[in-house]
Amino acid sequence: MLLLLAFGIVPMLYALYLAFTKRGQFVALDNFVKVFGDFRFFPAVQHVALFVAIWLVSLLLLVVVLALIVQAVRVRWVSATTRFLFYIPGALAGSASVLLWLFLLDPSVSPIAVLLQQFGFDSFITTVAQTNLPVIFTIIAFWVGAGGWIIIMFGALNTISTDVMEAARIDGAGPLKTAWYIQIPLMRKWIVYMAIVSIAAGSQLFVEPRVLSQASRGVVPKDYSLNQLAYQFAFGTQSDYNGSAAISILLLVVAAGLAAIFVFRGGLFDRD
DSSP states (O other): OHHHIIIIIHHHHHHHHHHTEETTEEOTTHHHHHHHHSTTHHHHHHHHHHHHHHHHHHHHHHHHHHHHHHHHOOOHHHHHHHHHHHHGGGGSOHHHHHHHHHHHTOTTTOTTHHHHHHTTOOSHHHHTOGGGHHHHHHHHHHHHHHHHHHHHHHHHHHTSOHHHHHHHHHTTOOHHHHIIIIIHHHTHHHHHHHHHHHHHHHHTOOHHHHHHHHHTTTSSOTTSSHHHHHHHHHHSSSOOHHHHHHHHHHHHHHHHHHHHHHHHHHTTTOOO
16 A cells, blocks of 8 residues: 555656646646647557557457467366466566567568568568557567466466356357357456556557667657657656646546446446
8 A cells, every 4th residue: 555655646646736737836738738739649649549459459369369278278287388488478577578579570680580571571670660560569568468368367267167167068069159158258357357457558658669769760759659758748858747747647547538448348346
């Protein structure tokens, strides 16, 4: 609770104060109007929205499918080894994972250079072109975060009663029907929880575009994401902490709104 207050609630309240003031004076929505009027704001919104959409859909589908496959493996050591291999990338720090992908995305040194060249990427600059970034960031985010979610979904699958699974088999349900009508509905709350956390994490996109921006010498813009734009407001030439706080509050409101939709539509707190 103390850590939550110190590093969560108090900074949020301070950001609220900064977002509605300027030099200690209350200015209503002036900081938000200024942010909306910045030519970099709406492109950053589009970048983050596209990334979150691709990331969320791919994460929900692939994590659930992979968890079902791992849980279906009856050889214990194979299942345990697979889960361990899935989890290894999640043990790396986000920046370390991005550095690894810098190596993989450069056709001149990458072990998958042949595959990159098949897609027409003959240099690092062409690989990290802006049109490719949502997919690249999705791959990096999946590499880092999917393993932990697969293990969580695996645990959720193991909580399903063996009597229910046996009844499905007796009724003649195959693996696909069992997954669609039994396992996935019973995993619904875990899937909703994964969606909420992933939206919150995805909307905070910062490390990946920042490292790629430095590595590509500006091919990836310094204000590609909203968090990067907030960073530029605060620590760039503007030194505008109030505008930066306004962006952070906007991110908070959007993430909280989307989370509320998933909570109430997904029945996260409903009793079974």
